[in-house]
Amino acid sequence: MSATTQPIKPKIDRSQIMEALIPVLAVITALIAGAIIIMVSQLISANLATGFKGVSSASTKTPWQTLISAYVGLFQGAFGSPRAISETLIATTPYILTGLAVAVGFRGGLFNIGAEGQYYVGSICAVFVGYSFKGLPPFLHITLSMLAGIVGGGLFAAIPGYLKARFGTHEVINTIMLNYIGVKTIDWLVRGPLRDPKASLDQTYYILDSAKLPKLLPWTDLRVHIGIVIALVMVFVINWLLFKTTLGYELRTVGSNPSVARYAGMSVARNFVVTMIISGGLAGMAGAVQQLGMNYTLKAVFATGYGFDSIAVALLAKSNPFGIIPAALLWGALRNGASLMQVRSNMSIDLINIVQALVIMFVAADQMIRWLYHIKTARDTKVVFTRGWGGG
Amino acid sequence: MTLALQMKGITKRFPGVLANDKIDFDLEKGEIHALLGENGAGKTTLMNILYGLYRPDEGHIFLDGKELIIHSPHDAIRSGLGMVHQHFMLVPVMTVTENIVLGVEQTDRLKFLGRLGHLDLNTAREKIRDLSHQYGLDVDPDAYIKDLPVGMQQRVEIIKALYRQAKVLILDEPTAVLTPQEIEDLFKVLHSLTDKGISVIFITHKLKEVLAISDRITVLRNGKVVGSAKPEESTEFTLACSMVGRDVILTVEKESAKPKEVILDVKDLRVDDHRGQSTVCGTSFFVRSGEVLGIAGVQGNGQTELVEALTGLCHVASGKMFLQGNDVTNAGSRQVIQTGVAHIPEDRHEYGMVFGYSIADNLVLCSYYQPPFSQNGFVMDNNAVDENARKLVKEYDIRTPSIYTLGQSLSGGNQQKMVVAREFSRPIRLLIASQPTRGLDVGSIEFIHKRIIEQRDHGVAVLLVSAELDEIMSLSDRIAVMYRGQIIETLDAQDATREGLGLLMAGIRKEKV
Numbered sequence: 088m089s090a091t092t093q094p095i096k097p098k099i100d101r102s103q104i105m106e107a108l109i110p111v112l113a114v115i116t117a118l119i120a121g122a123i124i125i126m127v128s129q130l131i132s133a134n135l136a137t138g139f140k141g142v143s144s145a146s147t148k149t150p151w152q153t154l155i156s157a158y159v160g161l162f163q164g165a166f167g168s169p170r171a172i173s174e175t176l177i178a179t180t181p182y183i184l185t186g187l188a189v190a191v192g193f194r195g196g197l198f199n200i201g202a203e204g205q206y207y208v209g210s211i212c213a214v215f216v217g218y219s220f221k222g223l224p225p226f227l228h229i230t231l232s233m234l235a236g237i238v239g240g241g242l243f244a245a246i247p248g249y250l251k252a253r254f255g256t257h258e259v260i261n262t263i264m265l266n267y268i269g270v271k272t273i274d275w276l277v278r279g280p281l282r283d284p285k286a287s288l289d290q291t292y293y294i295l296d297s298a299k300l301p302k303l304l305p306w307t308d309l310r311v312h313i314g315i316v317i318a319l320v321m322v323f324v325i326n327w328l329l330f331k332t333t334l335g336y337e338l339r340t341v342g343s344n345p346s347v348a349r350y351a352g353m354s355v356a357r358n359f360v361v362t363m364i365i366s367g368g369l370a371g372m373a374g375a376v377q378q379l380g381m382n383y384t385l386k387a388v389f390a391t392g393y394g395f396d397s398i399a400v401a402l403l404a405k406s407n408p409f410g411i412i413p414a415a416l417l418w419g420a421l422r423n424g425a426s427l428m429q430v431r432s433n434m435s436i437d438l439i440n441i442v443q444a445l446v447i448m449f450v451a452a453d454q455m456i457r458w459l460y461h462i463k464t465a466r467d468t469k470v471v472f473t474r475g476w477g478g479g
Numbered sequence: 480m481t482l483a484l485q486m487k488g489i490t491k492r493f494p495g496v497l498a499n500d501k502i503d504f505d506l507e508k509g510e511i512h513a514l515l516g517e518n519g520a521g522k523t524t525l526m527n528i529l530y531g532l533y534r535p536d537e538g539h540i541f542l543d544g545k546e547l548i549i550h551s552p553h554d555a556i557r558s559g560l561g562m563v564h565q566h567f568m569l570v571p572v573m574t575v576t577e578n579i580v581l582g583v584e585q586t587d588r589l590k591f592l593g594r595l596g597h598l599d600l601n602t603a604r605e606k607i608r609d610l611s612h613q614y615g616l617d618v619d620p621d622a623y624i625k626d627l628p629v630g631m632q633q634r635v636e637i638i639k640a641l642y643r644q645a646k647v648l649i650l651d652e653p654t655a656v657l658t659p660q661e662i663e664d665l666f667k668v669l670h671s672l673t674d675k676g677i678s679v680i681f682i683t684h685k686l687k688e689v690l691a692i693s694d695r696i697t698v699l700r701n702g703k704v705v706g707s708a709k710p711e712e713s714t715e716f717t718l719a720c721s722m723v724g725r726d727v728i729l730t731v732e733k734e735s736a737k738p739k740e741v742i743l744d745v746k747d748l749r750v751d752d753h754r755g756q757s758t759v760c761g762t763s764f765f766v767r768s769g770e771v772l773g774i775a776g777v778q779g780n781g782q783t784e785l786v787e788a789l790t791g792l793c794h795v796a797s798g799k800m801f802l803q804g805n806d807v808t809n810a811g812s813r814q815v816i817q818t819g820v821a822h823i824p825e826d827r828h829e830y831g832m833v834f835g836y837s838i839a840d841n842l843v844l845c846s847y848y849q850p851p852f853s854q855n856g857f858v859m860d861n862n863a864v865d866e867n868a869r870k871l872v873k874e875y876d877i878r879t880p881s882i883y884t885l886g887q888s889l890s891g892g893n894q895q896k897m898v899v900a901r902e903f904s905r906p907i908r909l910l911i912a913s914q915p916t917r918g919l920d921v922g923s924i925e926f927i928h929k930r931i932i933e934q935r936d937h938g939v940a941v942l943l944v945s946a947e948l949d950e951i952m953s954l955s956d957r958i959a960v961m962y963r964g965q966i967i968e969t970l971d972a973q974d975a976t977r978e979g980l981g982l983l984m985a986g987i988r989k990e991k992v
Contacts, residue, residue, distance in 0.1 A: 332857050333848045340844070343833045349792060350822070350830040351844045352813030 105462045110403050110410070112456050114417065117445035118158075124441060125157055125434065126150045157432035161439075164427025165420035171427075173309035177381060179419030181206070183318035184373035185397030186415050187325050188366045190406040194329060195362030196342035201247060201262025202370040203394025204269030205240035209371025210378045211273045212239030214385045215281065217294030217378070228297040233375050240371015241364040243269060248363025252356035258363070266394070277387040289387035300380035312380035319412070321369065326408040328365075338362055370394060399447045418443070482544070483508045483678040484529075484647050489538035491524055498524040499535070500702040506647060511669060511679045513689045516699035517722055517920030519890040522682050525699070526649055530562050531555040542647070561640025565652040567632050571625035575618055576604050579639045603642075610641050615671045630661030637668065641677075648672065649680045654688055655918055658777050658946075659981070666692050684722070684920050686715040700724055723922045733932045736956040738767035742909050742940035743789070748798035750784045758784040760964040761798065766909065771931070771941040773955030774966075775948060777984050781964035782944045783825060786913045789942070790822045791815040792830075803908060816845050821902035823895075825913035825944070831898040834887035838879055839868035841886045842901045867904070875900035876926065892923030899927055903934060910934055913944045928954060948980060962986045 129150035165175045185202045192199035199205075213236035220228060247261035283292040300312045329335035341348040341358040348355050373393060378385055400418055404410030425439040449456055456462070484506040491499040499521045506512050516522045527533045529540065531549040540547045542558055549555050555562075569578050577600070585599045607620045616634045624632060633653060640648055654662050669679055669692060681693055689696055690710045698706045698721045706721050720726055743766040750759040759781045766772045776782055787793040789800065791812035799808050802818045816822075824830035832841050843852050843864050851863040868882040877896045879889060886894060895915070902910070912931060916924040931954060935941050945951050951958060952975060959969040960983040968983050982988075 331859055331861065333853050333859055334857065336840070336847050336859060340833055340836075343835050344829070346829050347831070347833050347844065349812060350790075350824060352791075352811070352816050 109453050109456050109462065110405065110414070110450055112460055113403075113449035113453065114446055116449050116456060116459065117442055120445050120449075121438065121442035122154055122158070125154050125432075125438060128434070128438075129153045153432050153434070157428050157434055157438070160428040160431030161421070161424040163424070165424030167427075169307070169309060171423065173304075173311040175416070175419050175423040176311045176315045177419075178423045179415050180314040180318045180380070181373040181377050181391070181393045182397065182400050182415035182418045183315075183411055184321060184376065185370050185393050186400030186404060186411040187321060187408060188369035188373070189397045189401035190404060190408065190411060191325060191329070191338075191369065192362060192366040193401060193406040194335075194342050195338045195358060195366075196345065197248070197251070197258050197359060197362050197366070199244065199247075199262055199363065199366045199370075200259055200398065201244060201265050201269075201367070201394070202373075202397045203392070204262070204266035205244050205367040205370035206374040206377075206391070206394045207273045208243040208269050208374070209236035209240035210374030210385050211276060211281070211291075212236050212371070213375035214291050214294055214378050217298035217383075218292040220298075221295065223297055225297045225299075225301075228295070229300060229379065232294070232298045232379055233372065236371045236375025236378075237368040238371070240374065241368035244363040244367020244370070245360055248360040251363075252359040258359075273385070274387050277385055283384070286384075290384045293384045294379065298379055299383060300376065310381070314376040314380040317372075317376060318415075321372070322408050322412060325369070329408065334361070338365075370397070396443075399443070399450075402447065403450050417446075481508050482506065483510075483542070485541040486525070486529065487539045487541070489525060489528060489535045489540075491521075491528060491533060491535050497702050499528070501538070502699070502702070502704055504697060504704070506678045506680060507694075508678055509673045509676050510694045511673055511681055511692055513681045513683060513693035513696045514699065515684060515686075515689055515696055515718060515722055517684065517892070517922055519892075520699040520722075520920075521702040522699055523651070524702075526562070526651065526680070526682060529555065530560060530649065556643050556645075559644060559646040560649065561637075561643060561645025561647070562649040563633065563636040563640060563651065563653060565655060567636055569624045569632055569635060572623065574621050574623055575627075575635050575638075576600050576607055576620045578624055578635060579603065579607055579620075579642050583643060606642065607638060610638050614641065614668060614675065616668055628661075629656045630658070630664065633657070633661075633665065634668070637672075645677070647678045647680065649682070651682045652684075652918070653681070654683065654685060659948075662688070686718050686921075689718065690715065698722055719921050722920070731928045731932060731953045733954075734936075736770040736935065738770040738956070739938065740768050741765045742768050742803055743942065744801040745789070746799045746801075748785070748788060748800060749796045750781075750788045750793060751796045752784070757796070758964055759788060762961075762964070762966050763798075764959055764966055764969065766940040766942050768908070768938045768940050769935060770956040771935050771943055771954050773951040773958045773972075774942065774944045774961050775951045775958055775980055775984060776946070776961035778946045780961050782913070782961055784964075785961070786822075786825065786911055786944055789815075789911055790820065816905075819906060819908035821905065821907040821910045821939075823898055823902055823910070823912040823915045825917075827894055827898055832886045832894060834885070836886055837868075837883045838872065838877065838886060838889070838897060839864050839882045841897055842868050842871055842904070844901060846905055871897075871900040871904055875930075892919045895919055895923060895927065899930060903930065907934070907939055910939050910941045911944075912941065914946065915943070916945075916947070916950060948977060952977070952980070960984055 133150070164171060166172055185206060188202050188205070189199055213232045216232040216235040220231065223231070243265065247258045247265060250256045250261050251258045277291055278289045281291045283290055300314055302309070303311045303313055303315065329339060337348065337353045337358055338361065340351065340353060341355050345355045348358070396418055400411060400414045403414040403417070421439055421443055425436050428434070428439065429436045482505050486502065486504040489499050489502045502521070502525055504525065514522050514525070524533065528535045529549070531551045531554050540549065547558055549558070570581070580600070580603045585602055586597055604620045611617055616638055618631055618634050618638065624635065627635070637648070653665060657665060673679060683689060690713065693710055696708045696710060696713065696718065697704060698708070698718065700722060708718070745765065746763050748759055748762045749757055752758050762785065764772065774782055784793060788795050791810055791814065795809050799806060801807065802820065805818065807815055807818060828834070833844070846852060847859065848856050851860060852867070853859045865882060871877070872879060872882055875896045877889070877893050877900065879893060886897065889897065910931070915931065916927055919927070931941060931943070943951065943954055952972065955972045957969060958972055958975050958980065959966045960980060962984065963986065967986070967988060
């Protein structure tokens with residue numbers, strides 16, 4: 088052949104860098120939009136207050152001052168002191184693990200909305216092992232309790248995985264339904280068979296000291312525990328699993344295109360189940376870490392929302408394991424900083440939820456961000472809608 | 480003659496690529512002007528600029544002598560440009576009329592509601608009937624798109640453009656999906672369009688058709704116009720050479736086959752579709768080492784299902800298949816692959832590659848779990864994966880900036896080379912190549928044909944399935960014709976004629992003497 092071979096050199100497009108910037112810009116935009124909402128809400132309530140003369144105790148601050156005190160409060164509440172940082176890290180830990188859970192699902196082509204239920208199942212399994220196995224050395228007891236959480240969450244998630252693989256029923260429906268089943272069943276367990284009769288609230292027995300996760304800084308009174316280290320290690324493990332093993336290769340291939348996977352001789356059905364087990368195992372691990380490291384017991388109706396927020400975390404991270412860390416930290420900081428923000432600015436905590444919702448909105452609808460900041464859609468980027476929503 | 484459209488000095492740059500370099504292109508009224516070029520030559524970019532999908536960096540567009548600024552397809556349509564895409568933009572569950580009026584709906588009564596008023600499909604239906612008669616585009620306005628054959632769907636696309644009063648019609652690879660009969664019908668339609676003063680831009684890389692239909696030919700290469708020609712002064716050879724930029728060999732040079740032992744033996748194979756209808760009905764054939772068995776046939780006569788059955792992708796209802804004597808009926812694709820079968824799938828986007836994977840990852844799709852890519856079947860050695868990619872990219876001339884480039888960023892020809900490279904890089908005994916060059920440019924076709932013959936000469940048994948008669952005839956040593964799920968005739972390649980095969984493909988069997 089006389090055709091010349093082109094030189095082979097790697098090339099990083101400017102557009103690829105911009106692509107990676109989109110989540111960051113989405114967060115910034117959401118904070119700006121949140122600021123506008125705060126200002127508007129302050130103006131409205133100020134006007135309402137002047138309507139009732141003499142009762143203008145509501146605020147003596149201008150909207151600007153309120154805005155600044157709100158965001159400064161949010162930041163200080165999240166990072167302003169060692170205690171604040173410690174609490175933020177505690178809040179971040181389950182977000183990392185559940186975020187990883189949902190991200191693994193996305194990579195494997197499955198939309199696991201059931202992280203909430205898997206989190207609970209993991210929690211109860213871990214707590215049960217944590218209080219009922221007496222006389223074990225701490226290392227063994229912690230390991231067993233963690234494993235119980237992982238296995239519990241994994242098996243619980245295997246149900247929708249198997250149903251999809253065997254009957255083709257959609258995992259979104261099944262994981263949503265199993266959330267109810269899981270949460271309600273555990274609620275019953277905690278109020279009934281597993282209830283600590285001596286406790287004033289509906290909750291299980293406290294786990295034994297040998298099952299408690301050690302504190303990260305035992306010489307201080309900070310509550311941060313080694314759960315954050317476990318979560319960070321899991322980021323590396325999942326990254327390795329996804330990108331350095333045949334299992335991850337199969338999982339990603341099935342997730343990208345099940346037809347190609349079949350062509351290459353992979354079992355699509357088996358991979359669906361495996362993906363759900365890994366995903367559920369991570370969510371269960373999140374529950375285990377939270378109960379063994381923080382709560383030491385499982386309370387009834389203790390809705391955390393971790394399982395649902397994790398979808399947002401995974402979206403923000405674009406299902407990249409390392410992207411999960413900043414995304415989870417953001418969520419942890421928002422969650423932890425919210426209370427000081429509320430105290431300082433005298434505003435509703437719902438505003439934090441609005442800012443979170445805005446972040447999700449801007450990340451999910453990244454065309455808006457592209458339009459705002461004039462970022463062109465990368466060439467050859469195929470728009471892929473979440474597969475399988477309409478019987479596809 | 481007057482100019483309907485003129486594009487002057489069109490330049491378009493993408494990061495690292497000059498896609499269009501000062502292109503001049505014009506179109507006379509009532510003319511069919513073919514735009515010829517390999518994949519990546521800049522045809523699509525040029526047409527996307529014309530259709531408002533891209534903005535040119537430099538250059539001007541004139542329509543009927545007036546300069547035109549096109550910001551969006553909407554502008555283009557309003558100015559009288561109509562485009563028929565290669566992949567039709569139709570809603571399958573809607574009728575022909577509904578599809579045609581989509582976006583330009585007329586309403587009657589309740590006028591105050593504006594576009595929200597009552598949909599007036601009757602007027603539209605009448606107008607569609609008129610257009611059909613006027614241009615010989617017979618189609619039932621009330622038929623559902625999903626029930627129409629591909630050729631009919633294309634007519635709907637053309638009517639859709641005419642309904643929007645298109646004066647210039649852009650057809651992107653219009654014949655790629657049509658049967659020979661449908662192609663002839665399309666050509667008739669195009670002539671009746673040009674008779675009425677409509678101008679047509681015909682984008683293709685099929686040389687025969689260009690010579691048959693066009694009034695003028697413009698050839699693009701690497702984003703530049705390399706020549707303009709009249710069909711009567713050109714031959715397939717001259718066009719191919721100017722497209723590729725060097726001499727090309729249109730016929731495949733090969734020595735006569737030296738077939739040895741039987742590799743694939745298929746006995747009474749039957750495949751049923753999900754409704755229980757047989758798509759392959761009791762087919763028997765064999766392929767020997769060192770020969771190419773070509774399966775000819777109009778698309779949809781069971782070839783797809785046959786290949787899927789052979790590669791373990793669909794269930795065999797009855798019958799047997801043997802690979803080197805081993806029964807592999809319903810063995811599953813993993814086992815089939817491990818027995819030494821390479822498969823170039825018909826639909827490379829659906830089956831052949833993962834869009835979001837790098838070239839390196841795509842190249843190990845069938846062997847990722849084996850040494851050297853994985854020593855223990857679990858941990859992958861990414862260095863080995865990269866090494867493999869570097870070797871194959873060079874060996875198979877895959878044009879890419881890097882082995883980490885995503886598969887979706889490659890041109891069609893390079894994607895197919897990637898598939899071929901992957902399949903040929905394993906030790907194989909049987910090659911099943913399904914439409915291996917569909918939609919590819921001349922250079923890539925030549926390359927892939929050469930590689931297939933190379934495999935044959937190394938003793939691989941080759942089963943070639945193609946709807947292109949030329950491809951079948953130039954590559955095969957024996958030709959089997961498939962019709963309605965059965966192989967109705969198998970002949971030696973030297974005994975086959977175009978006409979004879981054409982009749983067989985239509986199901987007409989000559990009495991053997």
